[in-house]
Amino acid sequence: MKAITQERSRIRKTATRHRDGAALAAPSRGAPGSRARRTLRSTQWAAWAFIAPVVAYLVLFYAYPLYRNIDLSIRSYTVASFISGDAPFAGFANYSAIISNPTFAPALINTAIFVFASIALQFAIGLALAVFFHRNFRLAGILRALFLVPWLLPLLVSASTWSWMLNSDSGIVNAFLGALGIGPVDWLTSPTWSLAATTIANVWIGIPFNLVIMYSGLQSISGDVLEAASIDGAGGWQRFWRITFPLLRPVSAITLLLGFVYTLKVFDIIWIMTRGGPATSSTTLAIWSYQLSFGSLLPDFSSAAAVGNVLIIIAVLFALIYIRARHRLEGT
């Protein structure tokens, strides 16, 4: 990524500084360059002293749990073997078992629908609202701030509120649809609607994030370009699709990637609203992994860990696609 190239140039810079230091120190005839080298080494020491806690933290609280998780997925673990510590080696048996499990296909499809529907709607609505708020009318600032509320609420709070709003008999949504003459919809209890219901709640939560980032992206576009286009006779619609939208492409790409990574992980909303049901109709991979481990009386941690690792692989794959796409964009 960019960070790495930055680091490389930083190292190169340090190296140059080092050489200059040596050249300056040489005429003094003492140990040539030793002072420069010593200060350089001591700043490197300080730099590492400041970052070492986080590096240790990454190892202890990310790498080690992740390692434990991989270890879980290639052995057959039960709660008992957690404590005794000896679980037989199973290799990729857990992985082939979850792939041939009848829940795998629906979970994968549900994950794909949930993720793509969520980010498409969040992004489209967030972008439209960003363009709207960018027009700077009275109260725009306060209203934009209020739009942040759904994103700041605890997910559990939002999920329980939506559960009650989408309740078949007493929910306000069905009362509203009834007033329009549309029969009651079993949002949470019918396999047809449960995934849609959780997606609606998730879109509601995700709109503020997309709005804020796209708004900041819009602010970085210079007004001159749009003005020039306006003078050349481009209408509002044309200005948006020909100028604003292409200029927003880098911000859009990172927003969509982050949206993807976040949505893939979503657990709370679905678990509170439907627990993945009825049957497997709203079971995503994250929900399935939880069902297999903590959500069951006979936890199967090994299969659950395997499902979790499949999720990580998907996230990393998309991140790599993003990085490649960005390199290509920057290359041209």
Added chain:
Amino acid sequence: MKRRSAWLTAIGVLFTVVMLFPVYWMINVSLTQTSNMRKSPPNLVPVDGTLAGYSVVLHQQLPYLGASLLIGIGTVLVTLVLAAPAGYSLAKLRPRGGGAVTFLLLIAQMIPAIVMAMGFYAIYIKLGLLDSAWGLIMADSTIAVPFGVLIFSAFMSRIPDELLQAARIDGAGTLRTFGSVVLPLSRNAIITVSLFSFLWAWSDFLFANTLDNGGSLEPITLGIYAYIGNNNQQWNAIMATAVVASIPAAVLLVLAQRYVAAGVTAGAVKD
């Protein structure tokens, strides 16, 4: 022109009302009498409302709220202590391999919480850290630390190098410079990171439910979850708890709206 702006304001207000309707509905239901709960169509405003739901919260949920407060503050402290020095190092001291650390921090955010929870569970069950506040604080901090480091390094790289050089000429070491120049200048970053790490710890449900289910200090999310599981009838109590659990988010928005927006943007656009 003025007329058009008034129109835009009206449309903006309408959008906001639609967007915030679920929040209003949560408050409305929290004030509704149990006997009116199943009414069809539901009351749009809490006519002959009741505070019964809130009195239930006061009687049953205070320990959960206290636990959440404690866990939130603990998470903020852990996050600040780890993230601020690391951010300074990445922004100004340029350690070899710093780029790799930044990259790992970005990757770390991609790991699903459920995977982390299973890893922590496997470790905690051996160390006897299950159901402990410390265990939960450390787990919750993993949501905030990578974000914190990236925010601090973004903010601190904007501090002019001349200031740090001046401190060095005055004889301050790296630690002194950090403590008396960099930190005071990073007030905004400290506020942003604290706000978010508190809110994320306060809102966490997955780690609480897997690592602290049955401990003596259970957070408010488990309080609500127990309600949803047990009494499906008392929706005013559930929603009253939800309203109370939303207070930190509301406070945050009122007191620190500009930091919130800055945090969202900095976390996303910076890379």
